[in-house]
Amino acid sequence: MASDSKNGEQHRHQEVGHKSLLQSDALYQYILETSVYPREPEAMKELRDITAKHPWNLMTTSADEGQFLGLLLKLINAKNTMEIGVYTGYSLLATALALPDDGKILAMDINRENYEIGLPVIQKAGVAHKIDFREGPALPVLDQLLEDAKNHGSFDFVFVDADKDNYINYHKRLLELVKVGGVIAYDNTLWNGSVVAPPDAPMRKYIRYYRDFVLELNKALAADDRIEICQLPVGDGVTICRRVK
Numbered sequence: 001m002a003s004d005s006k007n008g009e010q011h012r013h014q015e016v017g018h019k020s021l022l023q024s025d026a027l028y029q030y031i032l033e034t035s036v037y038p039r040e041p042e043a044m045k046e047l048r049d050i051t052a053k054h055p056w057n058l059m060t061t062s063a064d065e066g067q068f069l070g071l072l073l074k075l076i077n078a079k080n081t082m083e084i085g086v087y088t089g090y091s092l093l094a095t096a097l098a099l100p101d102d103g104k105i106l107a108m109d110i111n112r113e114n115y116e117i118g119l120p121v122i123q124k125a126g127v128a129h130k131i132d133f134r135e136g137p138a139l140p141v142l143d144q145l146l147e148d149a150k151n152h153g154s155f156d157f158v159f160v161d162a163d164k165d166n167y168i169n170y171h172k173r174l175l176e177l178v179k180v181g182g183v184i185a186y187d188n189t190l191w192n193g194s195v196v197a198p199p200d201a202p203m204r205k206y207i208r209y210y211r212d213f214v215l216e217l218n219k220a221l222a223a224d225d226r227i228e229i230c231q232l233p234v235g236d237g238v239t240i241c242r243r244v245k
């Protein structure tokens with residue numbers, strides 16, 4: 001993405017230059033080349049390459065975050081999961097590969113077209129049967145799930161990576177849908193580093209618009225005694241919440 005600042009390179013790095021908040025490109029590259037790329041499944045690499053050619057590729061989950069999600073899912077033995085915000089499906093594929101063969105992902109996105117870009121790769125990887133994709137806004141689907149008591153406490157894991165202005169609304173509902181001991185991961189909780197930017201700092205419009213919602217969410221998660229949390233500087237910041245009551 002172009003930068004209009006004199007200090008173009010640095011500006012780009014801060015805003016959207018790569019998918020990490022680490023202050024050194026070399027260090028991030030080291031992590032990718034040492035620990036991530038050599039272990040990345042072939043299908044995920046293929047999907048990452050396809051997505052890189054798409055005009056909205058900045059939205060994709062980074063390879064290091066994909067690796068983290070896959071490991072987390074295995075550590076908690078997740079089976080019944082949900083994803084809000086699919087795009088071309090990189091995090092979805094990471095999830096599908098990490099789940100057992102009878103694992104499930106209820107995946108929601110308002111845009112089916114982008115999901116279909118990645119779908120052939122997901123099918124080729126032999127994990128498409130785990131995915132139930134719903135096109136449309138996620139909130140009404142959550143409300144519908146809540147109407148049936150048997151869905152309460154039925155999810156092991158949820159990855160939320162969609163409209164930041166709804167995260168608080170998702171949280172209210174997800175806390176009832178995730179089991180005690182289950183995990184909700186909220187993506188982009190450091191929001192391009194803008195959470196610590198002074199209010200008059202130059203920011204892209206969409207960064208400025210969603211910033212207040214992210215700040216509110218972070219405060220609300222920290223104050224919520226129904227969850228344990230850990231905010232990690234992976235990707236654009238991901239907050240892991242474990243339901244405790």
Ligand SMILES: C[S@@+](CC[C@H](N)C(=O)[O-])C[C@H]1O[C@@H](n2cnc3c(N)ncnc32)[C@H](O)[C@@H]1O
Binds near residue numbers: 090091110
């Ligand atoms: C950052 S992208 C998701 C990236 C994805 N997790 C990946 O690994 O590539 C955000 C997605 O949220 C979707 N989205 C936006 N508003 C939504 C809503 N109300 N309900 C469901 N999906 C929504 C967008 O269409 C977009 O594909």
